[in-house]
Amino acid sequence: MNSSSVTLLASGNSLGAYIPAMHLYTYLQSKGVGTEVHVLENLYHEEVRHKIRFTKQAFHADFSFARMGHKLAKPVDSSLDEVAVERLLNRWKGSGVSRFAVFTGFWLPILERYKAAVGGRLDIRLIRLDAWDTPSFKVHKQLYPSYDNVWFYEPSKLSPGSYIASNEAEPLPYAQRAGRILIHGGGWGIGTYAGTISELRKLGHGLDVIVYDPSEVAEDDGFTRYFGTEASWDPWRRDTQGRHTFPPMIRYIREDGVLREFPLGDYSAYTSLMRNCAAVISKPGGATLNDSLSFGIPFVMLEPFGDHELHNAAYWESCGFGIRFAEWEAQGFSEHHLEGICRRLLEHRSKINHFGRIIYAAENSSYV
Structure with missing residues (x-):
């Protein structure tokens, strides 16, 4: 080197x-x-x-x-x-x-x-x-x-x-996206993300949920999809070529109580979800802020984990790049508001x- x-x-x-x-x-x-x-x-x-x-x-x-x-x-x-x-x-x-x-x-x-x-x-x-x-x-x-x-x-x-x-791929324009909402709890699957799923399912939103454990996967309803990372994967392990890797992704489907797993190959399966989503719902971690900006994803922010995430939420809200979940809920889960956030993100992203x-x-x- x-x-x-x-x-x-x-x-x-x-x-x-x-x-x-x-x-x-x-x-x-x-x-x-x-x-x-x-x-x-x-x-x-x-x-x-x-x-x-x-x-x-x-x-x-x-x-x-x-x-x-x-x-x-x-x-x-x-x-x-x-x-x-x-x-x-x-x-x-x-x-x-x-x-x-x-x-x-x-x-x-x-x-x-x-x-x-x-x-x-x-x-x-x-x-x-x-x-x-x-x-x-x-x-x-x-x-x-x-x-x-x-x-x-x-x-x-x-x-x-x-x-x-x-x-350096450009984010998709909002109108070209699949319109689904991505929900996760960060790498450790922590926070209040699980509590948002049932409410949004009742409203008929298409959801892509990243679960920490397969036990979180509910019975298939036709419009909620569940994903996770390979359970045996650890970040500190290297592959056969001695390199660190992105976490391998899996899609889960539970039908009649039976859980099936479908390996998705490389991490592009997850970046494709981000690229196509209408919003991400999660705690305001720094890496998710980066995802929000990189892919032009409106960030619906849940309860923060620590002082740094409290400051993250205030910062992203002040930039006009995100909204707190309670506020979005008070607005009737407005898609129009998400589209406005996306417009601001894409405009800023085009300048950097x-x-x-x-x-x-x-x-x-x-x-x-």
Whole structure:
């Protein structure tokens, strides 16, 4: 790896710190930029990784417990396998790695060690896809100010300057979309999303629901579709070619109480749902804000998870790119209002560029 290559530092603990990294990886690869993804959990002790799945299940089952866990976030130093960390640092040093895009603050102590070891100029950009500190950055407030913090959603500007996607395909005009509503609870399937499904089903809306667990799949009604990710997939695992991958998607259909699974191949099955939907309903996570902007999707926002998502909701609402679920409900679930939001998103999206095109596919760089 040479100095023009980019190392993307992600985390599987939150798909919000993984999926955008994978989008940037895919985009840069298509532009001929040498790129590699590292997932923090690969540096954890094995027993710590085993606990993550159980924590996800607990957070999914109880949103109040998830919010409490969010408040107790702390540095991950005790979870790290020192041998694995040293091996990675030596590999970077030997390869002359100097350019990083960092999607979670939990990488910062490791980067501090690397900076001390190489003593040279490094291009390290902290990718901030929220309008406020997430827990991973909040616990490292003493470190991150010395880095190049790339805030996508600067509250004082109310005008996102770029987006991250796997390509630069233009969003579909609203009238050309299938008109279905996409509902999900983020990578951990948390929040109040499940409570919206029955109400919208009664109104006859076509719904595409991303479930966390197949037990959430209801009997087929002809207009509600259910999807999920392959249960055995973990973000920190690599494929047979040694690469990290997008989560493989599955469609579920339950008929006469029998659940059937239909593998959908690569992640384009999910991006196709986003590209064609009339709105997305979810908690206001940063990665979903990015999806909203990338694909021109009106964002109907549910109860936030933590202070950063509270700020995300206020920011997106102020930009005119989203509406809170309670307000949309008070408006009688107005499609006309969604179309207006989409128009504003598409207008803004037409004025900005892909982050990778602005920063990495060009020859400019800055250093810390």
